[in-house]
Amino acid sequence: MRWSRPATAVLRLNTVVPAAVLTAAICVGAAACGTTSAVAGGAYGTATAKAMNTPPATPGKAMLIVRKSNIGYVLATRNGQTIYWYSHDSQGSGKSVCTGSCLTSWPAVTGTPMAAAGVRLAGKLGTITRAGGVKQATYNGYPLYTYAADMSPGEASGNGADGVWHVISGVVLSPSPAAAAAASQRDFSSGGAAPSQSATATPSSTGGGGGYGY
Numbered sequence: 001m002r003w004s005r006p007a008t009a010v011l012r013l014n015t016v017v018p019a020a021v022l023t024a025a026i027c028v029g030a031a032a033c034g035t036t037s038a039v040a041g042g043a044y045g046t047a048t049a050k051a052m053n054t055p056p057a058t059p060g061k062a063m064l065i066v067r068k069s070n071i072g073y074v075l076a077t078r079n080g081q082t083i084y085w086y087s088h089d090s091q092g093s094g095k096s097v098c099t100g101s102c103l104t105s106w107p108a109v110t111g112t113p114m115a116a117a118g119v120r121l122a123g124k125l126g127t128i129t130r131a132g133g134v135k136q137a138t139y140n141g142y143p144l145y146t147y148a149a150d151m152s153p154g155e156a157s158g159n160g161a162d163g164v165w166h167v168i169s170g171v172v173l174s175p176s177p178a179a180a181a182a183a184s185q186r187d188f189s190s191g192g193a194a195p196s197q198s199a200t201a202t203p204s205s206t207g208g209g210g211g212y213g214y
Helices: 019-027 036-044 047-053 101-105 177-189
Strands: 061-069 072-077 084-086 112-115 125-129 135-139 165-167
Touching: 061 177, 072 177, 112 125, 112 135
Parallel strands: 061 112
Antiparallel strands: 061 072, 084 165, 125 135
16 A cells, blocks of 8 residues: 655755745744844834933022021022032132032032022022032122031021131122012922021121122
């Protein structure tokens, strides 16, 4: 009895099959077939394309307010920390001589400064660029700092330190410091982040002598 040959065609070992035919046969019905770049990008684009389309980071902002401190109305940070200037810095030089351990005690106010809505300042705001590209806020050309030993908003224990650290107050600060402080409070009222204006000292027209060192 003779066995019949199967109906399915059998490829002989010495049969040469074009590569394109094999590729087509393997890829039939396979959704993954395609170029490597198309798969890597998918529907969202390649990582390189996404990086190119990402907008540049927005520069940091330093919101400045006017608040009542224990020596009168002063320029302060958004969180109510009293701001100081350093008389060893040269006005308008674009540099700060407070470096190293000095910055540990007197941290720089970083970011591009902007006054709270409605706050009128007498001086001009600006920036300098520190080592490493860090932007430090300036007022009338002087770099701005806070004092690490000020433990609570409204404290100004650094005023007059070593005769070279001073708050910004009086007419150098604003045409009307009390009105500027009230505007600062209103600006934060909607966001619930307003610092307390509960310091008990009476407003000082001279700011304890710290506002006139320019």
